[in-house]
Every structure is written in structure tokens, then in C-alpha cells.
Amino acid sequence: MQMFIKAAEVWQPDAADARLKLAAGHYGTGVEAFQTSSESMSFGCGEGLPGQSWAEGRPLIWTELNDGNFLRAAAADEAGIACGVAVPVFAGEFLQAVLVLFCGKGDEIAGAVEVWSNPAGSDTELKLVAGYYGELERFEWVSRRLTLMRGRGLPGGAWAAGKPLIIGDLGASDAFLRSRNAAESGITTGLAVPLPEVGGNVQILTLLSAKGTPIARRFEVWAPSEDHSVLVFESGYDEAGSDLAERYRGVSVSKGEGPLGAAWLTGKPAISATGDPANEMSILLPVLDAGRLQSIVALGL
Numbered sequence: 001m002q003m004f005i006k007a008a009e010v011w012q013p014d015a016a017d018a019r020l021k022l023a024a025g026h027y028g029t030g031v032e033a034f035q036t037s038s039e040s041m042s043f044g045c046g047e048g049l050p051g052q053s054w055a056e057g058r059p060l061i062w063t064e065l066n067d068g069n070f071l072r073a074a075a076a077d078e079a080g081i082a083c084g085v086a087v088p089v090f091a092g093e094f095l096q097a098v099l100v101l102f103c104g105k106g107d108e109i110a111g112a113v114e115v116w117s118n119p120a121g122s123d124t125e126l127k128l129v130a131g132y133y134g135e136l137e138r139f140e141w142v143s144r145r146l147t148l149m150r151g152r153g154l155p156g157g158a159w160a161a162g163k164p165l166i167i168g169d170l171g172a173s174d175a176f177l178r179s180r181n182a183a184e185s186g187i188t189t190g191l192a193v194p195l196p197e198v199g200g201n202v203q204i205l206t207l208l209s210a211k212g213t214p215i216a217r218r219f220e221v222w223a224p225s226e227d228h229s230v231l232v233f234e235s236g237y238d239e240a241g242s243d244l245a246e247r248y249r250g251v252s253v254s255k256g257e258g259p260l261g262a263a264w265l266t267g268k269p270a271i272s273a274t275g276d277p278a279n280e281m282s283i284l285l286p287v288l289d290a291g292r293l294q295s296i297v298a299l300g301l
Contacts, residue, residue, distance in 0.1 A: 003301065004111040004134070004215045006081055007031050007102040008283050009038060010269050011050040013095055019043060020050050020098060024271040026281055026301065031079040034102075037072050047071070050098040053086035058198040059115050059205050060086045061130035080104050083132040085113050087205060090196065091267050091291040099269040099285055109134035110186050110210035114143065116155040118202045124150050126159065126204065134213070139185045142178060153177040155204040158192035164221045164287065164297050165192045168237045170208070186210045189237050191219050193287060193297055207299075214239055216283075218300030222253065222260055224293055230254055231264060231296065259284060263296050 007027045011020040020043040027035040043051035048071045053060045062084045066073045070084065082105030089096040103113060114131040118124075126148040133140040146153075151160035154176055158165040167190045170176045171183030176190060187210045195203040209215040220236040233248035256265045259272035263284040270284045283299040 002104070002108065002213050003028060004103055004109065004209065004213045005101050005299075005301070006079065006104045007034065008271055008301075009050075009100045009102075010097050010271060011043065011100065012097040012268065014042070017095075020054065023097065023268075026271045026283070031081070031102075034072065034075040034079040034081065037075040041071065043071075049084045049086045050100055053088045053098050053100075054095055056198070057088060057090065058201075058203050059088070059195060060084075061113060061115055061132055062086075063132050076102070080106065082109075082134075083113070085132070085205075087195070087269070087285065089267065089269055089286060089288060091288055096266070096286075096288075097268045099283070101283075103132055103134070104213070105134070107135060109213050110136055111213055111215050112136065112139065112143070112187070112206070112208040113215075114155070114206040114208070116148065116202075116204040116206065121200045126150070126155050126202065136185045136187075139178070139181050139187070142181050146177070148177065154190045154192045155206050158194045158204055158206075159202055162194060162294075163223070164194070164235075164295055166190070166219050166221065166235050166237050182208070186212060189214075189219065189239070191297070193285070195287065196289065209239075211239075216299035216301060218244070218298075220244065220298040220300070221295055222298065223295045224264075225252070231260055234295065260296060260298070264293055267291075267293065 010024040012023040046055040081102045083103040085101040087099045112133045116126040117129045148156040187208050189209040192206045207215045218238045221234045222231045223234045230252035236244035253260045281301045285297040287294045
């Protein structure tokens with residue numbers, strides 16, 4: 001099965017906190033030259049996609065990879081990469097790492113990545129500030145003209161809840177305001193992640209996954225228990241149809257235990273083998289609030 005995400009990387013500051021070095025990567029088939037190029041690079045604050053996300057302190061979506069700012073343009077074009085998504089993780093003012101996702105291009109690529117924010121610091125409205133939709137031109141047209149109220153739709157719901165929100169079967173969901181467009185486009189699953197505010201502006205990252213080219217085969221959200229002693233499963237969606245709530249019933253993860261516990265211990269995004277043959281690789285994104293873990297989002301590839 002072709003995946004919407006062709007590669008994923010984690011870039012961390014070096015010992016001097018001066019440049020970003022590649023800490024981990026996952027590369028699909030046909031991106032060997034891109035991988036080799038990435039492994040030889042580093043980025044200062046403001047350089048390339050990871051460095052620019054660091055400098056601005058917010059998630060970025062770049063779709064113009066040949067404009068000179070993206071430093072691996074030739075390798076990306078050869079690998080069939082059309083878009084880069086950078087998500088910085090900060091503990092207070094200090095950068096932990098930048099997670100970068102690379103999305104494919106082609107006539108059969110369907111799905112979307114979006115960043116929503118509140119215009120002029122509004123406490124009620126969200127507007128799309130950046131997005132990539134593969135070949136879904138109609139869905140993109142609708143999305144770019146949409147205003148979402150706090151508590152409405154997938155991004156608005158995550159904003160109101162203050163935590164990641166997953167909706168399955170988007171085409172039939174009354175909670176997803178673009179449900180008819182999602183059904184027409186083959187989009188099935190949505191994940192919205194509220195990230196720390198930047199200059200008073202809300203930042204909501206959304207991932208919209210289609211059946212034919214899924215962003216992930218499994219979406220999971222883990223959160224600290226009430227006493228912050230262990231991680232417990234909060235919500236999830238499995239494209240294969242398994243009941244994740246039942247699967248993780250009674251399961252808890254201590255700080256430092258396994259990939260999830262390591263992400264909690266360090267506060268850094270990670271790309272890790274899970275040991276599950278049906279889900280061999282996971283991208284882990286810690287969501288921090290004032291340096292304290294709020295949740296961990298896991299994307300099973």
C-alpha cells in the first residue's frame with residue numbers, strides 16, 4: 001500500500017544548541033538518495049525547513065520545495081516528495097527537536113495536512129493558514145474558504161478540548177463540517193493536535209487520512225494519568241478495525257518504559273520500531289504545555 005507520508009525525520013539541537021542534527025529517520029521505498037542527502041546535512045536556526053520552524057516557533061507546511069529555501073529540492077523531486085511539514089517541540093523557550101514529515105505526490109495521492117490558527121488572536125474563530133492536499137483540489141478549495149468556530153469541526157473541537165482529537169469515518173460524522181467533501185474525496189480518518197500558542201495565536205495541526213493512501217495505519221493518543229505517574233491510552237483509531245480501547249485496557253506505561261515512556265522521559269519526538277509485526281514503525285509526537293507533558297500522539301506506519 002502506498003502511504004501519504006514518504007519519509008519522517010527528527011532533528012535535534014547539537015551539544016552547543018547551535019545547529020540541528022538528524023537524530024532519527026524513516027524512509028519509504030524510492031527515497032534512498034533523499035535519505036543520503038539528509039544524513040549529511042545540518043541546519044542552523046532559520047535555515048531550511050527544520051531551521052525555519054525552529055526560528056518561528058510554529059508548525060510549517062512547505063509545498064514550494066524548488067524556491068531555493070528548501071535545501072534538498074533536487075533529492076526531494078527525485079523521491080516524489082511534494083510537501084514538507086515541520087513541527088517543533090519546545091520545553092518553554094528551549095527547543096527539544098523538530099519532527100518533519102514528507103508527503104508524496106502523484107495522481108493517486110489523497111489526504112491532507114493542515115495548520116489552523118485564530119486570525120488576529122480571535123478567541124472564537126479558526127482559519128486555515130497552510131495546507132497540502134495531494135490531488136484533492138475540490139477539498140482544498142472548500143478548506144481554504146472555511147471559518148471554524150471554537151468547538152466546531154475537527155480543529156475547533158481540538159481547540160475547545162485542549163487536547164488531540166481523533167474522528168473516524170469522517171464522511172458520516174456530523175462533527176466534521178466537511179463530511180460530504182471528505183466522503184467524495186475518500187478521506188476517512190482525522191486527527192487534530194493543538195500545539196502551544198505562538199504570540200497569542202492558536203496552532204492546530206490536522207492530519208486527514210484517506211483509505212487508498214493513508215497517513216498512518218493507526219492513530220493513538222496517550223496521556224498521563226491524573227497523578228502524572230503513568231501514561232494511559234486515551235483514544236485511537238485503527239484502519240484495520242481492531243478495538244484499541246479493548247486492546248489497551250489496563251495497560252499503563254511508566255516514564256522511560258519502551259518508546260512511549262522514552263518520549264515522555266525526554267520530551268522529544270521519536271521514530272521507533274514498536275515490535276508489533278502489523279505496525280512495525282511509529283512516529284511519536286509529545287505535546288508539551290509549559291514544559292509538562294500533555295499527551296503523546298503515535299502514528300503507526
